[in-house]
Amino acid sequence: GAGVSQSPRYKVAKRGQDVALRCDPISGHVSLFWYQQALGQGPEFLTYFQNEAQLDKSGLPSDRFFAERPEGSVSTLKIQRTQQEDSAVYLCASSFGSGETWDTQYFGPGTRLTVL
């Protein structure tokens, strides 16, 4: 079946521009996570949704970052007034359960954001 998809795969933005990154999770998956992966590093948590509810946004680095999942399926991560330090790969993951520790997260291919 279809896995997690993300679009666009690559995005180049000028500093100060707003960007929107889309994630389509696996159908029926309750939980959705966003991670940020800097070059040469492991992914770092940004935010977590259970259905349409954003239960944890403790990893969002600033108020320029905003995420939503209005119908409990597709999610959008928005970054306002992009800065060079926002350049990274943004990963989306979904899982079937409601956040249990043993529940496997399935990752999308990521969106590589480059801010010039």
Next chain:
Amino acid sequence: GNSVTQMEGPVTLSEEAFLTINCTYTATGYPSLFWYVQYPGEGLQLLLKATKADDKGSNKGFEATYRKETTSFHLEKGSVQVSDSAVYFCALRSGANSKLTFGKGITLSVRP
């Protein structure tokens, strides 16, 4: 807080060599432990997992045992192949509604 420490890389091995990649962790509660792999040009994939102490996860010839006494989850494979060349990430989850906490990852290159 939770953290994962992986051995420094990169690692280069000859085909059929034995592989060990070290991973230790710090966590509150009772974490589940994971190894993810990222092949060139592809996304992160779950390689194996273990959800309680002394569990052994295994897949594609790779194994890792959850050692609570040493807070470790080392990845091993008896005979690596060129196709195993990838970046390997150790990760944990602890607590309800919990995110994954990843190590920095290690690049493995296997030469023919």
